[in-house]
Amino acid sequence: MSKDVLWWQSGVIYQVYPRSFQDSNGDGVGDLKGITSRLDYLQWLGIKAVWVSPIYPSPMADFGYDISDYGDIHPLFGTMQDFEELLEGIHRRNMKLILDLVPNHTSDKHPWFLESRSSRDNPKRDWYIWKDRKPDGSLPNNWLAAFGGSAWEWDEATQQYYYHAFLKEQPDLNWRNKDVQTAMFAMMRFWLDKGVDGFRIDVMWHMIKDALFRDNPVNPEYQPHMATYDQLLPIYSSDQPEVHTIVREMRELLDEYPERMMIGEIYLPIHKLVVYYGTDNKGAHLPFNFMLLTLAWDPKRIAAAINEYEASLPRGGWPNWVLGNHDQPRVVSRIGASQARVAAMLLLTLRGTPTIYYGDELGMRDVAIPPDKMMDPQGLNMPDKNLSRDPARTPMQWDNSEYSGFSLVSPWLPVDRTADRVNVRVQHSDPSSMLILYRRLIHFREQNPVFITGSYIPVFADHQVIAYLRREEGHPEFLVVLNLSHRPCYFRMAGRSLYGTIVLSTTPALEQTTIRDTLTLSGDEGVIITLQS
Template sequence: MSEWWRGGVIYQVYPRSFQDSNGDGIGDLSGIINRLDYIASLGVDCIWLSPFAKSPQADMGYDVSDYTAVDPLFGSMEDFDSLIASAHARGLKIIIDQVVSHTSDQHPWFHESSVSRDNARADWYVWADALPDGSPPNNWLSVFGGSAWEWHTARKQYYLHNFLISQPDLNYHNPKVQDAILDVMRFWLDRGVDGFRLDTVNYYFHDAQLRSNPPLLRDEGEPLAINPYDMQSHKYSKSQPENIDWLRRVRNLLDEYPGAAVVGEVGDEEQGVELMAAYTSGTDLLQMCYSFDFLGKQFSATHFRSKLETMFKVGPNGWPCWSFSNHDVIRHVTRWAPHAVSRIDLAKQAITLLLTLRGSACIYQGEELGLPETDMLFDELTDPRGIRFWPEDKGRDGCRTPIPWEAHMPHGGFTTGKPWLPLKPTQAALSVEAQEADPDSVLSYYRQVLDWRRHHPALHEGQIEFFNTAEPILAFRRSDGNKDLVCVFNLSPDPREVRLSGVELVLEPASHGATLAAQTLTLDPNGCAVLPAPAGESGVIYKG
C-alpha cells in the first residue's frame, strides 16, 4: 500500500466546535458526519479527530478516564463506527488523538494505583517520596503553572502531573503500562482508524533518577516568561532517550495494519525539529512528527529556512508534518498580522507556503476560512490555562470557537442551542456559505491550491533547496528529478521585486499578489509566486 501520509494533507477537526447535531451547544460525531461532504470538497487526504474519549473534561478531553469509550457528549460508539464508514466512503482517512502520556485522575488505573504502594498497578504512575522537609522530590514544574508534583494522602507520596493536577502521568518505565497502551491502540486500529496523532509524544518518559531541571539560559534583557514553566530547561522531565525504544514498539504495532500512520506532537522549544528528526528517521519509528516551531510569532525567511534545513540535516530520512495553526495556539492570521496589510492576503500566502514546504501538512478547521483569533472576555473562558494566566495569556479558547457555517442562521448554523464558546460577529461574517459564493474568498483559494498540489509530484516527496535571498524574501526550489517548481514569498507588508533566471515566465495557480514583467517578479504585500522551471537551472535574486 502506498505511503499516503508522505506529502499528504491532514485536516484537524476539533469536535466540540465543528458541528452540533442535537442542540446542546457542543459539537459531536453526528455533526461531523453531516459535514463530511464539506471536508471532502476541500481536497484533503485525512481527518484528525481531537479527543472524543470518555473524560471529565477538565482539559476538554485531554484528561481521559476511559480510552476505549466515546464520551456521551460526542455520541456513541455506533456514531464513531458510522463516521469511519462514511469518511472512508468519501476517500477520507481518519486518525484519532491518543492522549497517553497521562490519564484523568478519574481513570480506574489511577484509582487502583493511588490506594496503596503494593497493589497490582502501584507503579503504573510516577510516584515519589517527599524530601525530608516535606517538599516535592525535585523542581519540575507543570505546563499549567505551579509544581508538577501533587501530594496524595492515601499513599503519602507525591505523583507527577506535567499538566493539570487531575492529569497524573503514566510511568512508561513500567513495561506493563506500555503493553496496556498498545492494547488501547490495537482496539482503535481494529475499529478501522487509519492511525493516530500522539499527544505530547516526548513526555512519555521522565528521568528515572528524578534529577532537577536546570534553568533555561536567556538573552540579557529578555523579558521574564509569563509562565514559570518557560524558565526551566526541561532536561530531565521530558524528551528522554528511552522514548526511542517505546516509539519502535508503537511502529511495530502500526506495521501490522497496512497503511496506518502516526503523527507525533513534539512539545519542546529547545530541540523541536531535532526531536522531529530523531523520532521519524528510518523505517522503524514514527512516520511523521510536528513541533511548535511554526506555531509561534516568528515569521521570517531565516526562521522558516533554518528549521527545514535543520530537520533534514539531522534526519535526512525523517519526515515532518508542518502546521501553522492548531487547537493550542493563536490562529496564524492573528499571530502574524504585524507582517501583513491584509488578513486575506496573509491567509492565501500561508497556505501556499504550507503546501510547498517539504513534508506533509496539517490544516486546522477554520483556517481555510481565514478565521482570526476570537477576542475572549474573562467570563467566557473555559480553558484552565487562560484562567490561570489571564490577562497576559488568554489561553486557547480564542482558537477553539465554533465554525461559522451559515451567516443567516443563529450561531452561524453551528447549533440550535447555546454554543459552549461564543461565535462572535467577526468570525460569523466569514461563514462557509458566504465564502462558497465568492470565487476570490480564502476558502475558494484553499480549494484551488489543494487541487493544484495534487498534480505536482515534486510537492509530495521532492527535495527542497533554498536560494540565498535576503529578508523578507523566502525562495526555494522543489524538485523530483523531472520538472522543478520555484517558490517565492514576500514575507512583508511592503511590495518587493525579485529577479529571476532559468524559469518559465508563467505563474502557477498557487500564486497570489504576483506579476511578471520579463525576468522581474513583483510581489505585493504577502505576495507569493510559484513558477515551473527546468530541473536545476533556475535562480532567484532579491532585487529590492
C-alpha cells in the same frame, strides 16, 4: 505519482477539534454526528485525512485530554455507533481517520488511577509515579506543571506525592512499568482493529522521566510574560533517551497493520525532534514540525529553518509542516489576514505533509473570550499571562446565521463577531476568498506530483522574499516566490534567466501572466511559476 508514496505522504491532514466543529443535537457542543454531516465539505476541500482530537470518556478537566476510559466514546460526542458511522463515512470518501491518543497521563477518575491511589500496596500503585516527600518535608524535586504550579500533588490518604506534568487531575502514567505498556498497546490495538488509520500521540516527548528524578535547571532566558513552567529547563522531566524504545514498540505494533501511521506531538529543537523518526525510520512516521507555529514571520529565519530541517532529516524521513493547532494562536492572529494567504501557499508548496487546523482555511482569527466565559485551564490557572487557548478553539463558521451554522443554541464558546463575513457559505462563492485559495492550492498540489515527491531547492531569501524551486525529473519545474512583507518587492533569478508563467497566485488576477527576467509583487503576494527553458 509513485505507487510507493503512501496516503500520509501525499494527502493533506485536517485537524478537527470535535467540541467546535458541528453540533448535531442542539446542546451547543460539537459531536461525532456533526463531523459526519460535514464530510462532504472536507472532501470538496481536498482533505485526505481527518485528525480528530480526543473523543473518549473524560471529566473534561482539560477538555478530553484527561481520559477516564480509552476504549469508549464520551456521551457528549455520541456513541460507539456514531463513531463507526463516522469512520465508515470517511473511508467511503477515500479519506483516512487519525485518532488522538493521550498515553502520557490519564484522568484522576480513570479506574487505573483510582486503584493506584487506593493503597501503597495496590497492584496498580506502580502504574503511576508516586514519591515520598524529602526528609525535610519538601517536594520530591522542583519539577513544574505545564498548567502552573508544582508538578507534585500530595495524597493525604497514602502519604505520598504523585506526579502530573499538566493538571493535578491528569496524573502521569509510569511508562517504565511493563504492565502499563501492555495495557496501552492493547488500547491501540482496540482502535486499529476497528479500522482507524493512525494516531496522533499527545506529548510524546513527555512519556518517560529521568529515573533519578533530578532537579531541572533554571532557565536563564525566562521572561515574566512566559508560562511559569518555562522558569525551568525540563531536561529531566521530558525527552529521555528511553522514550525512543517506547516509540519504536508503538511503531512495531502499527506495522502489523497495513498502511497505518503515527504522528508525534513534540515541541523540541530540530536536532532533537528528528531523533523521533527512530533508527532506520522505525519511530514516528511524522514527528510534528512546529517551526511555522513558533518562528518569527521573517523570510531569512524561515528560509534558514527550512534548510536546517531538510538537512537534519534522516535518510527516508518524511517532512511535515503545521500552521495551526488547538494549543496555539491562529495564524491570522499571529501574522495578519493578508500574510495568512501567503502562509497558506508556503504550507502547501513545501516538501512534506501539510496539516491544516479547522477554520484556518477560512482565515478564522482568535476570538476575544470574556473572563466569565473562559474555559481553558491553562488560561484560568495563569490569568495574568493571557495564555488561554480558548480564543483558537471557537466554533467553526459555516454561514451567517445567529450561531454561524455551528449550532441552533448558544455554543460552549462564543462565535466570532466577524463570522457573518468569514464563513464557508460566503467564501464558497468568492473566487478571491481564503477558502477558495486553500482549495485551489490543495488540488494544485494533488495534480502536480512534483509538490509531493519532488525535491526542495532553496533559491533566495532576504528581508522581504523567500523563493524556492520544486523539481522532479519528468515534470515541469516550479518556482515559488513569496513576499512575506507588506511592501512591494522585485525578484530576479541569480545565475539564470527567469522565464515562465504564473499558474497560481494569492492574487488571482496575476495568473497566466508571463514573467521575463523580473518578477514584481505587491505586498502580501505569493506566486507559483511554471518555469520554461
